[in-house]
Amino acid sequence: xxxxxxxxxxxxxxxxxxxxxxxxxxxxxxxxxxxxxxxxxxxxxxxxxxxxxxxxxxxxxxxxxxxxxxxxxxxxxxxxxxxxxxxxxxxxxxxxxxxxxxxxxxxxxxxxxxxxxxxxxxxxxxxxxxxxxxxxxxxxxxxxxxxxxxxxxxxxxxxxxxxxxxxxxxxxxxxxxxxxxxxxxxxxxxxxxxxxxxxxxxxxxxxxxxxxxxxxxxxxxxxxxxxxxxxxxxxxxxxxxxxxxxxxxxxxxxxxxxxxxxxxxxxxxxxxxxxxxxxxxxxxxxxxxxxxxxxxxxxxxxxxxxxxxxxxxxxxxxxxxxxxxxx
Ligand SMILES: Cc1cc2nc3c(=O)[nH]c(=O)nc-3n(C[C@H](O)[C@H](O)[C@H](O)COP(=O)(O)OP(=O)(O)OC[C@H]3O[C@@H](n4cnc5c(N)ncnc54)[C@H](O)[C@@H]3O)c2cc1C
Numbered sequence: 001x002x003x004x005x006x007x008x009x010x011x012x013x014x015x016x017x018x019x020x021x022x023x024x025x026x027x028x029x030x031x032x033x034x035x036x037x038x039x040x041x042x043x044x045x046x047x048x049x050x051x052x053x054x055x056x057x058x059x060x061x062x063x064x065x066x067x068x069x070x071x072x073x074x075x076x077x078x079x080x081x082x083x084x085x086x087x088x089x090x091x092x093x094x095x096x097x098x099x100x101x102x103x104x105x106x107x108x109x110x111x112x113x114x115x116x117x118x119x120x121x122x123x124x125x126x127x128x129x130x131x132x133x134x135x136x137x138x139x140x141x142x143x144x145x146x147x148x149x150x151x152x153x154x155x156x157x158x159x160x161x162x163x164x165x166x167x168x169x170x171x172x173x174x175x176x177x178x179x180x181x182x183x184x185x186x187x188x189x190x191x192x193x194x195x196x197x198x199x200x201x202x203x204x205x206x207x208x209x210x211x212x213x214x215x216x217x218x219x220x221x222x223x224x225x226x227x228x229x230x231x232x233x234x235x236x237x238x239x240x241x242x243x244x245x246x247x248x249x250x251x252x253x254x255x256x257x258x259x260x261x262x263x264x265x266x267x268x269x270x271x272x273x274x275x276x277x278x279x280x281x282x283x284x285x286x287x288x289x290x291x292x293x294x295x296x297x298x299x300x301x302x303x304x305x306x307x308x309x310x311x312x313x314x315x316x317x318x319x320x321x322x323x324x325x326x327x
Contacts, residue, residue: 001018001022001030001031001033001034001035001038001039002014002018002019002029002030002031003031004035005017005018005030008051008052014030015196015197015198016196016198018030019196019197019198020194020195020196020197020204020205021194022038023194023197023204023205023230023232024194024204024205024227025308025309026038026170026274026276026277026308027170027171027172027204027227027229027230027231027273027274027276028170028230028231028274028276028277028278029197029230029231029232032231032276032278032279033276033277033278033279034277034278034279034280034281034282036282037277037281037282037285038277045059087191087212087213089213091213091215092215094310097310110129110135113129113130113131113133114129114130115127115128115129115144115152116128116129116130116151116152117152117154117155117156118140118142118152118153118156119155119156120156120295121136123138124136124137124138124139124140124297125137125138125139125140125297125298127140127152138297139297139298139299139324139327140297140298140299141299141300141301141320141324142298142299142300142301142302143300143301143302143317144302145169145272145275145302145304146164146165146167146275146302146304147164147165147167147169147272149164149300150162150164150165157291157295159291160288160291160292163284163287163288163291164288164300166284166287166288167275167276167281167284167304168231168275168276168278169272169273169274169275169276169304170229170230170231170234170272170273170274170276171229171230171234171236171237171269171270171271171272171273172227172228172229172230172270172273172274173227173228173229173236173237173239173244173267173268173269173270174225174226174227174267174268174270175224175225175226175227175228175244175245175248175265175266175267175268176209176223176224176225176264176265176266176267176268177223177224177226177245177248177262177264177265177266178217178221178222178223178262178263178264178265179221179222179223179224179258179260179262179263180220180221180260180263181220181221181222182259183258183259183260183263184222184256184257184258184259185256185257185259186255186256186257188208188210188211188222188256189211190208190211191207191208191211191212192205192206192207192208192211192212192224192225193205193206193255197232201251202228202233202236202247202251203226203227203228203247203248203251203252204227204228204229204230205226205227206224206225206226206227206248206252206256207224207225207226207227208222208223208224209223209224209225210222210223221263224252226248226252228244228247228248229273231276237269237271241265241267244267245261245262245265245267249261274303274308275303275304275308277308285305285306288300288305297327299320299323299324301313301316301317301320302316
């Protein structure tokens with residue numbers, strides 16, 4: 001990704017704009033990530049139009065032509081870098097989605113059980129949990145991170161297990177801090193900020209959650225969601241909660257002016273948080289898909305394959321469920 005950006009917009013711009021965007025979205029390093037794996041649309045548009053600027057101009061012209069023809073303004077869908085528009089979430093957070101799905105499916109879902117092994121049967125599959133209880137199914141969709149899926153396949157198919165283990169992940173630590181409004185000097189009139197790695201600041205960025213979603217903090221308070229770690233800073237896992245907050249405070253204070261310690265502090269550690277679509281990702285994915293296809297009724301979904309965003313996970317889930325329904 002870095003080379004792609006540096007060739008088109010120059011090294012300084014790539015370091016200042018692309019590097020922090022990449023660490024903000026993927027927790028990754030622009031020099032290690034694969035452009036066609038991370039942003040396939042950008043790659044396709046460049047191939048189709050012969051350049052990013054040409055692609056943007058062509059898109060605008062197409063939009064204008066279609067507006068003239070239909071007399072209606074076309075909905076903006078964004079440029080080659082991705083969709084445009086506002087940041088979207090549920091009022092109380094993204095877990096609303098999984099909670100609702102869980103409630104809708106009711107007792108079909110067996111909660112708090114860890115699948116540890118998968119075995120082939122003549123007419124389907126056995127999934128064995130940590131208590132040795134077996135669930136039987138004609139079709140199985142593995143939807144957990146690749147590293148846990150890998151251990152389930154150790155006895156059944158070592159090739160699949162090795163292919164799953166080949167996907168790297170980066171750690172991410174999210175520090176959610178709630179402050180009294182008067183304890184932060186900055187007007188917080190924005191989205192927050194991402195920091196280029198070249199600045200030698202450990203914090204990857206800080207999102208001003210309550211500026212984006214007002215219901216995320218009560219009247220008179222504000223909330224930040226700051227991130228540390230990523231592929232370039234795996235030692236972050238060794239820091240205590242106190243060390244994490246001290247690092248953040250030291251680095252955020254000169255930028256936004258923090259007068260006091262937070263009123264509320266919650267730290268979420270994702271030791272293997274975000275899959276890294278590094279160079280060779282598409283080949284690793286194709287290798288896994290070839291191995292999986294040898295077993296009818298077996299599928300994988302999740303953020304490690306076609307995109308890390310929730311949207312991409314949902315799209316992949318639709319594609320897999322359509323395949324299953326066709327059977
Ligand atoms: C800190 C952070 C912030 C993010 N922010 C955003 C964002 O703002 N917008 C966005 O679009 N994306 C965001 N993402 C990415 C997005 O949240 C994830 O990519 C997405 O939720 C992954 O979905 P998934 O179903 O693949 O995996 P998960 O959500 O990890 O689900 C996997 C499930 O498998 C279960 N599981 C694991 N092992 C087993 C086992 N052996 N047996 C049974 N169950 C098992 C786990 O408990 C878990 O429930 C963020 C990711 C991180 C880490």
